[in-house]
Amino acid sequence: MNGKKKETKIVIFGAYDSGKTTTLENLCEKKTKVEYNGTTVALDYGNTFVDGEKIHLFASPGQERFHFMREILSNGLDGAIVVVDNSKGVTDMELSIMSKLEAKSVPYIVFANKQDLATNELQLNTAAQIIPTTATCGDGLQEGLEILLGQL
Ligand SMILES: Nc1nc2c(ncn2[C@@H]2O[C@H](COP(=O)(O)OP(=O)(O)O)[C@@H](O)[C@H]2O)c(=O)[nH]1
Ligand SMILES: [Mg+2]
Secondary structure, three states, X not given: OOOOOOXXXXXXXXXXXXXXXXXXXXXXXXXXXXXXXXXXXXXXXXEEEEOOEEEEEEEOOOOHHHHHHHHHHOOOOOEEEEEEEOOOOOOHHHHHHHHHHHHOOOOEEEXXXXXXXXXXXXXXXXXXXXXXXXXXXXXXXHHHHHHHHHOO
């Protein structure tokens, strides 16, 4: 131990348009986006402090062609948030990310986002907790992050 305070790396996964960038922007005070025509091309980054601990948040691009970027972002992550657009339901890509996280024993939480538009409760065959969120107004985000941090 070098006496430095621990810093935590959280990666936000999810399909294209599920609300990852909006989630990150609402959780963080300082942020950087790499976008082209309004969509994330490389990554979003932001950080925040929870109970004095610095939390680094990265959001990955959802499209399949950015698979390599998700791999890079996943190096050394402490925990993950999977943002699902619950007005559309879970995608195969999100199910595959959840099974990879489980295989690597990475703690994660699912944000059932766009709750303002959703008509059903998100049902998943997972031990992970599912938190209803509305990223555009911030509902559920901070609570969800704190629940995840409590599991690390
Ligand atoms: N109604 C509603 N729209 C949302 C919510 N979260 C995100 N959006 C919208 O969904 C679109 C995609 O969001 P974005 O964060 O860019 O998705 P990303 O591709 O996962 O980064 C944007 O138009 C957001 O304003 C939500 O909770 N409710
Ligand atoms: Mg984005």
